[in-house]
Amino acid sequence: MADLIESVGQLLREAAATVVLPSFQHLAEDEVEEKAPGELVTVADRRAEEVIAAGLRALLPDSVVVGEEGVAADPSILGRLHDAGPVWIVDPIDGTGNFAAGKGPFAVMAALIRDGAPVAAWILDPLTDSIAVAEAGSGAYVDGVRAAFPGNGLGTDELRGAAMTRFLPPPLRAAVRRGTPTLSEVLPGQHCAGKEYVDLVTGRQHFVLFWRTLPWDHVPGVLLAQETGGVARRLDGGAYDPTDDRRGLLVAANDAIWVQVHDALLPDGVR
Missing domain, CATH: 3.40.190.80 (D-Maltodextrin-Binding Protein; domain 2)
Known part of the structure; x- marks a missing residue:
């Protein structure tokens, strides 16, 4: 699993570097649209999902991808979450409203589920290149440092x-x-x-x-x-x-x- 954790993190970074960040603060009017009331989508969302989905399928050839933009185009894809797995969940740009407005924060996110249960997760901040990852049963890490909430007994x-x-x-x-x-x-x-x-x-x-x-x-x-x-x-x-x-x-x-x-x-x- 360690190799997969690293490979997916690199894939998200590549998508951010080649698709997401080049469009940040450079979107034309016709590259942003409302896909539902109050819900924006940009050309970068769609292209990033295509790149990430292709990379994830290459990593696990028997997998399926449930992505935000894919489901927007074909809602039946959401039903694949019930598959025995492996199933990838992808948000190519989380915080599209911020991204389209030319400000942060926004994130590139993915998760892997098997039998309906999450087994690994990734959240990348493209603006800082900071990445948080988790593996079920093995902890969560932010930029390689294990995350542990320090507060106990708070009023x-x-x-x-x-x-x-x-x-x-x-x-x-x-x-x-x-x-x-x-x-x-x-x-x-x-x-x-x-x-x-x-x-x-x-x-x-x-x-x-x-x-x-x-x-x-x-x-x-x-x-x-x-x-x-x-x-x-x-x-x-x-x-x-x-x-x-x-x-x-x-x-x-x-x-x-x-x-x-x-x-x-x-x-x-x-x-």
């Missing part, structure tokens, strides 16, 4: 994290706003799930709350979090499963913090 009023409230149903959004003052800081989010997850596993924040939970946005980061002792659960406390399409996900640096944040922001009866 609720010491916890800092992000909550993506834009798409929350109104009752849930109102509950989060009521609970915000009980925490140290609730950030609005960086419009890049990959950056949120890396900030979590490196201790910059203690939790992150999402509503939209598409697999390419979350499978890589969830494995990273879990490999540093973090937990990712649905808002009702159920386990995160990349093959289900429910919404709502709370990820925290450990179980105790998950409970503290859940009790603060999502009181009983509000889901």
Whole structure:
């Protein structure tokens, strides 16, 4: 697996260097479009996914690729997540809105699943060339250094994290706003799930709350979090499963913090 971890990381770096970064801050108007209300796609997203998908298939010839742009073109591809595997999940540019606006953060992400369970993950920040990787049962690493959340025994009023409230149903959004003052800081989010997850596993924040939970946005980061002792659960406390399409996900640096944040922001009866 070590060779595969290295090979995929190099593939993502090559795609970033040859496709993503050359387009950054150089996109023409006709190279950005809205594929769904509020959802942008660029020529770089599509081309990067093509390059990454071809490289991943070459690494594991019996594999299939479930990529964000591929699913946008053919939603039936999403059903391949139920395959016995190996299945690759690819987000060619996570944070496309930032990328299209000529600013960071954005990320290039991939994950490998077998029998529906993540076994490896990669999150690359093209602007800094920083890469976070994880292998199930073997830990998570950021630029070769093992990630380990340092905080234990934190009070609720010491916890800092992000909550993506834009798409929350109104009752849930109102509950989060009521609970915000009980925490140290609730950030609005960086419009890049990959950056949120890396900030979590490196201790910059203690939790992150999402509503939209598409697999390419979350499978890589969830494995990273879990490999540093973090937990990712649905808002009702159920386990995160990349093959289900429910919404709502709370990820925290450990179980105790998950409970503290859940009790603060999502009181009983509000889901």
